Amino acid sequence: MKFDYKKIERMTPAMRIIHWANAICMIAAIITGLYIAHPYYQSFIAEGAVDKYVMAWNRWVHFISAIIFDVTSIVVVYLYFFSRFEKPYRKLIPNAKNVKEFGEVVLNLLTLNRRKRFDSTHSDSFNTTYFTIFHLLLFFMLFTGLQLYVHGLESGESSIGAWWPAFLHITTDWTIPVTGGTLMDVRIAHHITMWLIIVWIVFHIYYQIWRTIFWEEGDIAIVFGGSKFVKDKE
Amino acid sequence: MIKKDIIEKIEGEADVVFTKKNGVVDDIDLIFPYSRGIESILEGREYRDALVIAPRVCGICSHSHLIAAVNAIEDGFRKANIAFELTEKARCIRDFALSCELIQNHIKWLYLVILPELYKINRLEIPGDLIKKASKITYAITKAMAIFTGQWPHASYVVAGGVSCDPSYVEVLQAKALVDEVLEYMHEALFNPKEMSILKDMESVFTLLEKADILSLCMHTENFLALGDTFFSRSGVYKEGILSKIDIEKIEEITRYESKAKDVLYDHEFVEVGPLARALINQDEIVNGIYKEYKSGIWSRIFARIFEGYTLTLKAKEILECMDVSQQSCVLSHHKKSLSFSGIGIVEAARGSLVHEIVIKENRIDTYNIITPSQWNLSRGSVNKKGVARQAVRGARSKEEAYLILRSFDLCSVCTTQ
Amino acid sequence: MAEGRDESIKKLFDAKSAKVNTNRGEEYFADLYVKCQKRLGELKAMPATGGGVDLRKVLEEDGFERRDFLKWASATTAMLMLPASFTPLVAEAAEVMNRIPVVWIELSDCAGNSEALLRSDGPKIDEIVLDIISLEFHETLQAAAGHQAEKQLEEALELFRGKYILFVEGAIPLGIDGNFGTLGAKAETFKDHLLRLADGAAAVVAVGSCATYGGIPAAAPNPTDAVGVMDIVKGKPVINIPACPANPANIVGVVLHYALTGSVPELDSLLRPKFAFGYRIHDNCERRAHFDAGEYVEEWGDEGAKNNFCLYKMGCKGPMTFNNCSIIRYNESVNWPIGVGRGCIGCSEPDFWDKYAYERPMANAHIKAPTGGVERTVDQFGLGLLTAAGIGIGIHAAASVMAGKKNSDEKDA
């Protein structure tokens, strides 16, 4: 058998920017989040407290990545429904076609690529579901994180106005009863969800590499150049 | 004629049922309104958590429970071959805070419990300044204590191996000034240090008791116990004038289903614990002199308690004077590996000997047992062998007298049922 | 309980937000000022209900000058988050506080709050002000005992029906039909007692964490099935003043606020007055600079402890605890737990015995798996999860490689 390869576009530049912004922020958020949870290195330098600011910088980085997540998440939600490129929400509707495709992709993974009966020229419904899980986890992170954050603004003022803390209260106060009734539960939920995200990432990277190797379609290139190659049977 | 009298309330919470025979009180029964099950709450938690939970057994003697808990843990460490020696400073701070708790307790008891009760018995009007007098001392002394403990009640500044606070010399001076204030007041109102005679308020107690003819009311089998060897007390049993050594094994706790409180006995006998017991076992000359005359009567008990408050104030001052703030606060670092041990912590609390017994399995509390001072004094016993307080009220001519007797033990229903 | 949860969820959404509104604009305060003046005038016209003690006289006797009193009044005004112009009104309110009847009952507790409050603690003037509030009935402090006391209580309830404030200390045990706690000759359960007294009260104030959330008796396994006042009393204004023990200054604050305005202070979603529970301990902690600097005490008594470093790594729960002890402190403001190098245990938060009061950072908190049984820290859970994922991936990868080899072998052949 001989193949011809056809180049197809899978990620627009905007999507790639979002991907890498998320990736970098995620690493930063995890590193700093773990420090906030349990300061694992000690700054015992003979300097005044004011000059060090180790925790403060960690929190700053953590919050900045959080804010970037805020923005990317909103863009992602928009793209899910209104993207002119691919509207991912269509792949989430559990209709017969999507369910079948989802099953086929899972089978492909389980049969170690022995069986591949779906069209890999576009984002399949398994892939889309998997990414949706990530965005939902990230949203949960945002809500719990912003709930933890807003209590530092209890005066009701912030550098960008009083609307910001008020808005955060309205949007995130529900996390307290949902996670168990106290701020501590929110914190624990925030922390646990971080681990879920890490597990998500590990599988995500593995799956991309696995696809690249076994499908032989250069999937890993999608995230860099935006396109991959699909075998064109002659 | 036997008459069961109606239930009356005492110390806010406990109920007393009187049985009268021929017009005098023959027996009482104490009913405790509730128990919170603190021991079962402690079980299963990490042992360090006992240091924040134990003080909450009782808001009145929270610090004693804290010290008992830490003593139990440290005793367990030693038995598990973890060698350490508390610094003099840590010991001083703990002892100082304990003295403060006892002092304020004794003084409050005098002004808020005993004196009003005595005025009532004599059908005299209760002077309006008693609360003020009590708060004057307790303000100063709890403040001195909070300098080291952070707050009172429910301080939790003690950790295994020492204390968490690190006071500066200035703070020690601040505390000393407060203790001096208290001493000055005591020298004005309670005791004359030069002649060792009683003054104003103590005199009132004496004359009121005399007037009501109850100076030596309230006797029992003359059996006393102190378990703690501390900076102000020695352990021992004092039975009918004979002093002997204690043996922890002889303590026996009996659950009685009809009551929320457990009985405690020493060597199959009910014993009195508290300041009078401590003074007798310490062979304090002054208290002994009074005991010879009034036996285990009310006056001996009141005197011993207030006098203990006074001597502790002197001790507290001494402690502050010799405290070296440059020493380590805590000598033990946290044990990462999991520990199993058991230990006993004994404290001489305001009302007497307090025991915390713990068994730790892999850092978790397996069992936690608390024996409180009021449990010793208020044990019920049986018809033939009655608890100390039950013996003591026998023969009281009125309910008021019986109350006074009960309150002379400074009872605490919270501790009794936990 | 379920009902309480629902209600609190509803409240979270109705709440205008948990923020502490310190500045509502001049118009609002001008209005309030007039309202307060009117209210104080009314109170003044009423006879004192207690023994008729006069604050001015008491203060004089105790050697306080008017100046001390005004100083206290201005500090209290600030604590109540009112503008400084309200100081004279607060002073006046303190003087007419004895017109407000108070009934104080103790349920399943350790007497620590009464102890903290009425016998020993509190800024001096706070204490005196408390002395003169007309405590119509207080079970521990009551000179009268037994039937006499019960009669006194009944009289007070009748006389001040609809007007008195009911202070409750201690939790309500509901186990074995409430028979863990009974009162009086009729063996009334704590729950019935509370409901009966709350019925005629203008407002119910839960003092301390036991009365607020059930506190220590309600800690796992909650042997007596204890709950707080707000779980029992419905349809009445309930004000919670949690903490273990409750801070006397906050109790005075609530009574003063009531005297001043005739209404309960603004409350958060847990019914705690915002003037006291609006900020976290951490926001005003004296060790905060060390927190930000990353300077932590690592062991009791270490070099960091000597330098008053932050107690976060020793398990301080200040970052998740709302209370004002970092400002007003305890025992006449002499000190507070963090001041003596022991972390905050979160004693003003719900379920704090089970969720806050352990001496390690929250990352090391032991949490139970939803299935029960296993207890691990969050990170142990997380690493477990990660390992499981890693093993799964490893197997899949190895199998894929094998399968791939076979494929190419076949091709080669």
Ligand code: HEM
């Ligand atoms: C999605 C990536 C994120 C990860 C992996 C992450 C991770 C963490 C972790 C592990 C902690 C420590 C929790 C603990 O103490 O147990 C933490 C704390 C925190 N996170 Fe995040 N977080 C993320 C996103 C966010 C977002 C979006 C916000 C929103 C502003 C946020 C705000 C916070 C805050 C405020 C704290 C508590 C810090 C403090 O109170 O000092 N995080 N985060």
Ligand code: SF4
């Ligand atoms: S000691 Fe506690 S409250 Fe204070 S700054 Fe550190 S973490 Fe925050």
